[in-house]
Amino acid sequence: MKAIQFKEFGDPSVLEKVDVAKPELAEGEVLVKVSAIGVNYADTARREGAYVVPTPLPFIPGAEVAGTVEEVGEGSTRFKKGDRVVTLIGSGGYSEYVKTKENTLIPIPAGVSDETAVALPLQGLTAYHVLTTMGRMEKGETVLVHAAAGGVGSLAVQLAKIFGAGKVIATASTSEKLKLAADLGADHAINYTNANWREEVMEATDGKGVDVALEMAGGNVFHETVKCMRGFGRVVVYGVASGDPASMYPSGLMNRNLSVIGFFLPQIMKKPVLFEKSLNQLLQMVNTGGLKLTVGGVFDLEEAAHVHEMMQERKTKGKIVLKP
Template identity: 65%
Template sequence: MRGIQFKEFGGPEVLEIVEMEKPSFNDDEVLIKVKAIGVNYADTARREGNYVVPTSLPFIPGAEIAGVVEEVGEHVQGVEKGMRVVTLIGSGGYAEYAAVNANKLIPIPINISFEKAVALPLQGLSAYHILKTMGRLEEGETVLVHAAAGGVGSIAVQLAKRFGAGKVIATASTEEKLSLAKKLGADHLVNYTEDGWEKKVVELTDGKGVDVALEMVGGDIFNKTVRCLAPFGRLIIYGVASGIQSEFYPRTLMKRNQSIIGFFLPKIMSKPRLYQESLQELLTYMNNEELELIIGGTYPLTDAALVHRKLQGRETKGKLILLP
């Protein structure tokens, strides 16, 4: 089978197309013929050696796959050959086949394509648990969503409204992306490339600030977002897309009882029931056409380096997908 791997850390050019054996699988696993692969900032962080946990070389990136069950381990129950499934895995997704623990599989409803299904798990679960589990969003609160036209952001705008947010403020870098956020349900739009954007956010809350903020850029954006928080506000960090770590003085949180919270999706994956129930809920929203997923583009697996460049260059909206 073909796959994409890197043997050293670096830019997109380190991604190589290689021939390899199909992965072996144990009695509790299944072999999946991969039909669609989600591309995420976590993949680029892995490639650069900047991921939250160490990356061993050589490495096959890809944590998000959808496909068809081709072979089933002897101890597996409730999963049959030919089932259409979607799942999250630790690595190895940039390939034509993957071995996966059967407990992690979620069936794909018949009217949802592999591309739509694979666009959901990582970003959908992240948006869901950032807002609900970590952000503890309450009815009527105000939510600030950065990169609102991106994978997590576009879903977070919709879920925030569904979960009872009174006001959703969306930021993006272009008018086109802001228009998309408006279409998805954002109440107010802010271009974060403009000077003083954080003051505009506070003005939109009548000076109070936002109750929940989603932040994945880092650098100066992080510090300005802290200044947007309301008393008892929660800022959830789920990435550092700029690659710039922020200098921060925790005592600034004390006078307004604010919180800064880290979110790492694999920790949710360690709680199978939490993972399965929330992903099933998201798939139901999609199946009922209550959740719109934005596909930014589909590309052959061999174009993985190009797709990484587009993602990191902020050239796209929504989800980027590789097709074996």
């Protein structure tokens, strides 16, 4: 089968098309014929050798796939050939076929396309659990969402409103992205490339600060975000897109009873009840029109290097999808 793989760490040019053996099933596993693959910043971090856990070489990236069941292994009873499914896997998604445990597969509702469904597992679950499980957002609270036009951010803006946020403040880097965030329901849209963006956040909260902040940039953005927090506020860190990990003195959180919380999605997979319940809920929101997904482009699998380049140059918005 065809796949995209890298044998060394580096820029997008290290991604190469290869022929690899189709996966063989063990007991309880299912083979999925892939029709849509979600592309994420985690894929670029893997490629650069900068991911939060070690990346073995050679490596086939890709954690999100949607497609149809091709074959079921011994002991697998929940699915049959032809069923449309979506899943989150550790790696191997940039390929024509993947295998996974059947308990990680979620049926795709009839009214949802594969390209739409594959936009949900990583970024949808991240937005959902950063707000709820980790951020413990309560109705009426003010939420700050950085990179609000991106995959996680665009979903987090909507989910925060669905879950009852009193005010959602979105940040982004261009007027086009700010308009998207506003169209998705943000009450305030602020350009974080402006030197005074923190002052704008404080002005939007009448000087009180925000209750929950979703932070994935790192560096100075993290430090400025902490300064935006209200007493008992929670900053949830789920990435370091700038490549500049922030350092801090924990004692500096004490005077406002602040919390800084880390989130790493693969840990959710260790709690199947969290994974299945929340992903099913997200799919139903999409199916009923309550949650809108932004698919920023669909590209051939062979264009993976070009897609990585566009993403890292911040030339994309919403979810980017590859198709074998």
